[in-house]
Amino acid sequence: MTGTDMRAGVPLLRLEGVRGLQLDKTFDCGQCFRFEPVAGSRHEVELAGVAHGRLVSFAQDGDTLYIYNATERDYDAIWRQYLGLDRDYEAINANILSRSSSRALAAAVQHGSGIRILRQQPWETVCSFIISQNNNIPRIKRLISALSERYGEPLDTRGMEQHGGERPIFAFPTPEALYAAGVDGIFELRTGFRAKYIYDAARWWLEAGGTSDGMPDGALGLVARLSSPELTTAEAAEILEQIHGVGPKVAACSLLFGFGRLDAFPVDVWIRRVIARYFGEGFSPSGLGPYAGVAQQYLFYYERYLGGESSGER
DNA sequence: TGCCAGGGCGCCG
């Protein structure tokens, strides 16, 4: 059941009976760098930020989901997929658990219950995870904000003052804008050694025929190719790794969070630790099945939560 | 001051 009304000129979408989704976990598990909790929100949980080129705010009271600055048309076109509400996570979790008897995995699934893999814009995802390398989340967020403010388009914040729009907000820069900025223009924002990687990614993206907004642009488009089941996830990763500065980890994060490939399995130091501790030598991501990437996110969130605490059980 | 932060590259054996 849905409904829309207007608040201060901004459409507000309301969806009732949304079960399972937990916005706070979803935006706090390291997959997205542009959302922050709304201070003084009237809702139990509210996070505002930029996605798909818009300022938007998601809120929850119990089983009711609110989306500020969205119409039903926007929901059908963007936010339903973005929030993973087109997927059956009970079935996904059951699928994951059916493939392993690991107690740690069961605990991680339990602990991460409510996390949804966001379907973010491909270009933004590739670029953001290039920025993430050898970096920490607060600084990743700052760099992405700085790039957006300098090279992104300003967004309309009217009516969104109480929902993340109290100051000017900018869209993530297009590859055209970052290409035009050049390595020096990107380096100026203190991106460090990543500047040439970001520039190369923009150049590569334009040469490869990706769209500015990074969304599907027809059968021959870059995003369509990399999302297509005609390519395996390993093959898609191989293509993304043509970008100077994109290795296996950044490629896997991009495919998982930006291209809808839920079997993509990013391996970082945390996950390496998880594998060593709970699964052992013979571990292979494919053993976790078509939703291995979802399992990875649960394991990452779980292990980071435990905070490196030495709990040597399986 | 040194170490680390959701890595990847270039080089070396």
Added chain:
DNA sequence: CGGCGCCATGGC
């Protein structure tokens, strides 16, 4: 192809 130093920056 496995290991290792390096790459910019900022927070602790």
